[in-house]
Amino acid sequence: MPDTLTSATESCTIPVTGMTCAACSGRVQRTLERTEGVSSANVNLMTGAATVAFDPAVTSAERLVETIRSTGYGAELPVREESSEALLNAQDAARSEEMTDLRRKLALSVAVGVIAMALAMLDIGSGDAARYALLALTLPVVGWAGRHFYTRAWAAFRHHGADMNTLIAVGTGAAFVYSAVVTLWDDWFAARGVEPHVYYEAVVWIIALVLLGNLLEARAKRQTSGAIRRLIGLRPATARVVRDGLEEEVPLAALRPGQEVLVRPGETVPADGLIVDGTSNVDESMLTGEPIPVPKHPGDQVIGATLNRNGAFRFRVERVGSGTVLSRIIRLVQQAQGSKAPIQRLADRISAVFVPVVLSIAIATFVVWFDVGPAPAYLHALVSAVTVLIIACPCAMGLAVPTAVMVATGRGAELGVLIKGGEPLERSQALDTIVFDKTGTITEGRPAVQAVALADGSGVSREVDLLGLAAAVERLSEHPLAEAIVAEAQRRGATGHEVAGFESPTGRGVLGLVAGRRVAVGNLALLRDLGVDPGPLATRADAFAAQGWTPMYVAVEQALAGLIAVADPVKPTSAEAVGRLARLGLDTVMLTGDNPRTAESVARSVGITRVLAEVPPDRKLDEIRRLQEEGRVVAMVGDGLNDAPALARADVGIAMGTGTDVAIEAGAVTLMRGDPLGVVTAIRLARSAMRVIQQNLFWAFIYNVIGIPVAAGVLYPAFGLRLTPAMAAAAMAVSSVSVVTNSLRLRRFSPGGSS
Amino acid sequence: MTSAQLVVTLAGLAAIAWVNWYFFIAGRTPVIASVGQGGAQRVRVEVKGGYVPAVIRVRAGSPVHLEFHRDETNPCTEEVVLPDFGIRTFLPAHRTTAVSFTPGEGTYEFACGMGMVRGTIIAERGA
Numbered sequence: 024m025p026d027t028l029t030s031a032t033e034s035c036t037i038p039v040t041g042m043t044c045a046a047c048s049g050r051v052q053r054t055l056e057r058t059e060g061v062s063s064a065n066v067n068l069m070t071g072a073a074t075v076a077f078d079p080a081v082t083s084a085e086r087l088v089e090t091i092r093s094t095g096y097g098a099e100l101p102v103r104e105e106s107s108e109a110l111l112n113a114q115d116a117a118r119s120e121e122m123t124d125l126r127r128k129l130a131l132s133v134a135v136g137v138i139a140m141a142l143a144m145l146d147i148g149s150g151d152a153a154r155y156a157l158l159a160l161t162l163p164v165v166g167w168a169g170r171h172f173y174t175r176a177w178a179a180f181r182h183h184g185a186d187m188n189t190l191i192a193v194g195t196g197a198a199f200v201y202s203a204v205v206t207l208w209d210d211w212f213a214a215r216g217v218e219p220h221v222y223y224e225a226v227v228w229i230i231a232l233v234l235l236g237n238l239l240e241a242r243a244k245r246q247t248s249g250a251i252r253r254l255i256g257l258r259p260a261t262a263r264v265v266r267d268g269l270e271e272e273v274p275l276a277a278l279r280p281g282q283e284v285l286v287r288p289g290e291t292v293p294a295d296g297l298i299v300d301g302t303s304n305v306d307e308s309m310l311t312g313e314p315i316p317v318p319k320h321p322g323d324q325v326i327g328a329t330l331n332r333n334g335a336f337r338f339r340v341e342r343v344g345s346g347t348v349l350s351r352i353i354r355l356v357q358q359a360q361g362s363k364a365p366i367q368r369l370a371d372r373i374s375a376v377f378v379p380v381v382l383s384i385a386i387a388t389f390v391v392w393f394d395v396g397p398a399p400a401y402l403h404a405l406v407s408a409v410t411v412l413i414i415a416c417p418c419a420m421g422l423a424v425p426t427a428v429m430v431a432t433g434r435g436a437e438l439g440v441l442i443k444g445g446e447p448l449e450r451s452q453a454l455d456t457i458v459f460d461k462t463g464t465i466t467e468g469r470p471a472v473q474a475v476a477l478a479d480g481s482g483v484s485r486e487v488d489l490l491g492l493a494a495a496v497e498r499l500s501e502h503p504l505a506e507a508i509v510a511e512a513q514r515r516g517a518t519g520h521e522v523a524g525f526e527s528p529t530g531r532g533v534l535g536l537v538a539g540r541r542v543a544v545g546n547l548a549l550l551r552d553l554g555v556d557p558g559p560l561a562t563r564a565d566a567f568a569a570q571g572w573t574p575m576y577v578a579v580e581q582a583l584a585g586l587i588a589v590a591d592p593v594k595p596t597s598a599e600a601v602g603r604l605a606r607l608g609l610d611t612v613m614l615t616g617d618n619p620r621t622a623e624s625v626a627r628s629v630g631i632t633r634v635l636a637e638v639p640p641d642r643k644l645d646e647i648r649r650l651q652e653e654g655r656v657v658a659m660v661g662d663g664l665n666d667a668p669a670l671a672r673a674d675v676g677i678a679m680g681t682g683t684d685v686a687i688e689a690g691a692v693t694l695m696r697g698d699p700l701g702v703v704t705a706i707r708l709a710r711s712a713m714r715v716i717q718q719n720l721f722w723a724f725i726y727n728v729i730g731i732p733v734a735a736g737v738l739y740p741a742f743g744l745r746l747t748p749a750m751a752a753a754a755m756a757v758s759s760v761s762v763v764t765n766s767l768r769l770r771r772f773s774p775g776g777s778s
Numbered sequence: 779m780t781s782a783q784l785v786v787t788l789a790g791l792a793a794i795a796w797v798n799w800y801f802f803i804a805g806r807t808p809v810i811a812s813v814g815q816g817g818a819q820r821v822r823v824e825v826k827g828g829y830v831p832a833v834i835r836v837r838a839g840s841p842v843h844l845e846f847h848r849d850e851t852n853p854c855t856e857e858v859v860l861p862d863f864g865i866r867t868f869l870p871a872h873r874t875t876a877v878s879f880t881p882g883e884g885t886y887e888f889a890c891g892m893g894m895v896r897g898t899i900i901a902e903r904g905a
Contacts (some may be wrong), residue, residue, distance in 0.1 A: 088841065097880075110875070112854070114868035121853060175852040178827025179895070186799055186854055186894045241853065331903045361859055371893050379801035390790035396785045421892030425859075444864070737816030 033079045033453065033722035034280075035073050036346045038688070039091055039098050047096065058082065072688070073098070076280075087655075107288070109257050111248070118245055125238040127166035132231035135160045139224040154206045157223040165199055165686050176743070185378035187418055195229050198748065200224040201405060213686045214386040220402060222409075229413055236756025240418070243763035247426050249770070250433025253362070257309055257328035262293035265337060277344075282340045286331045294327040294343045301336030310352065311696040312439030312704075312774070315645050351687050352695075355441050356656040359432040360425075364445025366716060367424040372725070376418050381731065396736075406748065410734040414751035415727060418759035423719035426766035431712035434772050439482040439695035440705045447691035451675050451709030453656050457604055457702060458647065460661035460669070460753040461615035461622065464679050464699060465629055466591040468662070470503050472511035473572050474588040476563045481584040483577075489585040491517030493544045493577050496535040499525045504573060505533070507589045508544070532575070543578040550576050550583070560586050571624030590621075597629040600699035607706060610655075613644055614638055614669075643669040645700050660702055663689030677702060704774040711772055719762045726758045813826045819843065825858070825869060829888070831898040838901040847874045857891035860899075864881040866891070 039051060042152050049068040055064035062079025066073045075087055078529075091098035091699040138160060142153055176192035179185055202221035205212055209219040216532015228511075262278045263285045264271050270285060278284070278294055286292055292305065299634050304316035307329045319325060325338050386410040392404035420465060422557035428445045435442045442448050457466050468654065475486040483489050495514030497505035508700065512518060522535040531552065541555055547564075550557050555578045557564065563573040563586055572588040612633045613626045622636035635646050645660075647669050650657045656674045663670060663678030670676030670690045678690030679697055687693050735749050738744040779787075819837060824830040825848040836842050846858055848869040859866045863879035863886070881901035889896045 083840070110870070113870040117851075117856065117868075117871060118853075121851070171852070175850070177828060178850060178852070180827070180828075182828025182832070183801055183804055184828045184895060188852070188854070204885070237853075357865030357866065361861065361864045363859075363861035367893075371889075374893050375896070379797050382797045382801075386790050386793045386797070390787050393786045394779070417894060418892065421894055425891065425893075443813045477783070630859065 029710045036074045129234040132168045135420045136227045161223040190412045194409045199226045225748045229752040232752035239760040247429040259291040291322045296338040296341045298338045303334030304332040313696045356436045359444040360429045362444030385411040395743045410751045414734040416755045416758045419723035419762045426718045430769040439691040452713040456610045456655040456657045458612045463662040465597045470507040470591045476586040478583045483584045487517045495520035495537045504589045601630045603703045647672045832897040845876045860888045862886045
């Protein structure tokens with residue numbers, strides 16, 4: 024009954040906090056597994072997430088969160104991405120509806136504005152009949168096109184709130200009501216020697232220009248969330264499941280872990296999993312920024328949403344829905360976009376008092392013009408007060424920071440650089456020191472055999488034999504250097520030896536009987552213990568060490584047989600990354616548990632001058648703290664797995680990974696691919712974003728600081744210079760649009776630039 | 779100074795005083811929605827030109843579900859942001875949209891996408 028099977032299980036990933044060791048995650052996992060309705064639970068310590076499959080009829084995500092909390096750890100309700108996708112669509116729909124509406128209203132306002140201008144130019148706008156005609160024309164503009172300014176201002180007013188609508192409503196309202204009164208009771212004014220002067224044209228043009236500004240702003244704002252939209256759009260609608268040799272197209276929502284899926288050339292990988300059959304090249308650029316397609320073989324990981332290029336393959340689904348890399352990226356970007364940069368606090372404080380302050384200034388402007396202005400004083404007073412209300416623009420201030428944070432974090436995600444919010448963005452720009460945890464960032468993190476040297480007269484005369492003997496013993500060791508020897512032996516076809524009597528003296532190496540011969544692989548100390556003279560190969564060993572390689576001696580039956588040099592190769596872009604960081608004015612430091620000699624040589628080869636060697640994993644944090652005490656603002660670059668405390672201690676923790684292996688949630692910044700140039704991209708993007716934010720804030724401040732006094736007429740006494748309300752409306756529309764447009768420049772941020 | 783000028787000046791000063799009183803002082807009187815003990819804490823927030831209630835008192839350490847009912851099309855309130863919880867979500871007009879989070883002890887702010895319309899969440903131990 025496949026139907027009940029698919030409908031009866033739901034899966035969710037719940038972020039769990041406070042777990043520090045495997046015992047913690049084990050406890051959470053056991054508790055979940057014992058919970059009624061849970062069919063499977065997997066708690067990952069590294070990512071701090073519990074992936075639970077459960078029967079929605081028996082339990083719910085909310086109850087699972089409570090269950091986790093009952094174990095003493097923190098848990099948050101997972102954000103339902105279906106709903107966030109639906110919300111995004113709803114937002115799109117609402118925005119296009121709003122834009123259609125704005126366009127219609129704008130068309131009417133502009134049409135009326137042009138007619139009013141024509142009347143004025145033909146000099147028939149001053150007569151009695153013309154005033155009535157203008158009133159009739161303006162009514163639909165105020166009553167329909169601009170109606171929402173008044174209703175929204177009123178809604179806010181009832182809550183003691185005031186926003187942009189308040190300013191427009193009061194400004195245009197005052198001008199319109201005055202004009203209407205003059206039109207309807209012109210005799211009363213004429214009897215008192217006041218020439219009936221009306222401002223219908225100004226009212227219409229203010230409304231038209233503000234509507235135009237809103238329209239442009241709505242369009243620009245839609246583009247700020249473009250990156251998220253593109254990420255969500257990467258997900259295919261269906262997957263081709265292979266069941267008993269038959270292919271079946273199923274909707275993505277019905278895909279389950281454990282199923283096998285066929286992916287043909289040109290198709291999108293529907294979920295995360297492991298290749299079981301077939302080889303291909305997969306374009307992962309949409310998630311990692313890696314421009315070159317990655318070759319994939321059986322056993323390799325594939326990530327959902329990446330694009331299969333040239334070969335067909337089958338893979339076993341491991342993660343679906345909210346547990347996939349794509350979903351986690353989307354979630355992180357959304358969270359980042361919802362966060363606030365500290366720099367916004369000032370803007371927030373100003374926006375909070377902005378409108379009432381502007382209202383006060385407008386009233387003061389009226390009073391001053393009325394008291395000391397030229398005749399007709401009350402007319403100048405009215406026009407100046409209206410101009411002040413119209414020119415003031417709180418929107419630019421409110422949009423300055425969030426739009427830039429949204430565009431920057433979105434652009435980062437496209438480049439494989441996840442910046443987790445406004446705060447990391449702001450701190451990244453202040454960095455002066457970048458600490459690399461050597462293994463896995465500067466180097467590949469996968470040691471490999473670099474060279475083999477044979478000793479004379481040991482009975483081992485071929486490199487492949489030496490590797491075969493060494494690999495036989497090393498196979499039982501868990502040391503990363505041992506893996507390198509085993510891999511090299513396999514590659515050269517030297518396998519098949521059995522080992523007996525295995526020993527592993529700590530910090531020395533390994534010993535064992537291989538085909539009746541006693542084989543020892545290890546360092547100088549091991550040779551000394553065995554009484555073997557390293558003399559014949561001592562100079563070769565020194566030469567290897569000078570290159571940053573680790574020499575391992577092999578002894579057979581108490582005689583020196585050879586040397587195997589193993590090293591973790593330096594990544595091809597490490598030197599370029601260090602060089603570019605230096606040009607950005609940043610100091611680089613390398614941190615490693617290796618011996619100083621190996622460390623120095625690696626550092627030299629990439630251009631790092633400061634090395635902190637022989638630092639055990641638990642002391643990395645102290646080294647970061649020491650650097651901070653020197654007054655440095657430090658970023659720590661690590662794999663996010665073994666160095667999580669150091670990443671957390673650093674001002675900015677940068678986790679670097681490759682594809683699915685990356686601990687996406689670790690660090691303030693995550694690089695989706697293991698390229699150290701990503702660090703350069705992250706810092707340059709942060710600097711560009713902060714520059715845009717500062718420009719936006721400066722513009723928003725200076726615009727109001729200059730605009731409002733000029734509108735009030737401070738230049739009038741000296742220069743006779745004043746703004747008309749329509750000019751003020753144009754300035755305001757330009758101001759908020761320009762801020763959003765400036766933020767949108769970040770969409771074109773390129774990682775290759777040099778600034 | 780003519781009597782008209784005197785009247786306008788006094789009226790202006792009074793208007794300025796009233797504006798500042800109305801928006802800064804009168805508006806500060808909070809509407810507090812206390813949430814019952816036990817179970818999830820659900821609070822309905824009306825969104826129309828402002829948030830009602832604008833000040834929400836909740837229990838720290840247990841999940842809070844805020845149900846925003848946005849009964850207007852004014853784009854100013856189309857998004858609600860809870861920066862401390864990494865939430866920025868769109869509120870479809872004339873519908874209820876829920877956001878969930880678990881606050882620790884403290885005072886948190888929620889606001890519209892542009893920070894003009896604001897509310898406060900006060901999370902207290904054993905409240």
